[in-house]
Amino acid sequence: MDGTVNSEEILRRVATPLGAPAYAPAVARFTDREYLNVVYRTDPEALRAVVPEPLEFDEPLVRFEIMNMGEVTSFGPYVEAGQAIPVRFGEERGEYLHAMYLNNFPATAAGREASAYPKVMGEPALEVENSALVGTLDYGSQRVATATMGYKWFPMDLAAAEAEITVPTFMLKLVPGYDHRPRIAELVRTRITDITVKQAFTGPARLQLFEHALAPLADLPVREVVSASHIITDLTLSGVEPVHDYLAERKQS
Secondary structure, three states: OOOOOOHHHHHHOOOOOOOOOOOOOOOOEEEEEEEEEEEEEOOHHHHHOOOOOOOEOOOOEEEEEEEEEEEEOOOOOEEEEEEEEEEEEOOEEEEEEEEEEEOOHHHHHHHHHOOOOOEEEOEEEEEEEOOEEEEEEEEOOEEEEEEEEEOOOEEOOHHHHHHHHOOOEEEEEEEEOOOOOEEEEEEEEEOEEEEEEEEEEEOOEEEEEOOOOOOOHHHOOOOEEEEEEEEEEEEEEOOOEEEEEHHHHHHHO
């Protein structure tokens, strides 16, 4: 088969196109990853509509996050925003990643294909304006989220900050078959490792979410802001592992 890429060579690749893959085969190390986190209370009914079994939640809380990735191995700087929901998997407490929006396509593709992050393209931003830390998310030309926090008002305990962002993270891995039915349908788990928290602060915060059909963050409406944090770290994401197989569960039932 001269002139063709053989099977062994194909299996060594991680992504297409073969000549210029969508993302590099590298473990991403994040340097100066900056978080704006706003934890808020929402409607329990709204959470029940999006949290997949066997995950459960105790309180109707959501963490809205904007992350300014100062430098990332193979991806370079970019910004990401999303919603994470505090949940339980049996006795283990963590967060379910509901939605994520990025302005970097390789990071979006790698997050979806190599792992299970629910990433789509968007236009998030994080900057300081008039003594306020301001995070925004646009979908196309439309604003869908605005978060503000007093800039470095009160120091936060570094251990508490680390605990806030290193809880286990759960995601859905859905890969359709050629008949459009799931070929893979798993609940997976990952966690941040090798972390150094450089700075952490808290302060007053507000969050606005705006209706959009294709970026429906406002489907989890803000009823009360509970807490906010501004955290700067270096970290590495560990790989994902499946913890629940929905297709196997169906076969057993």
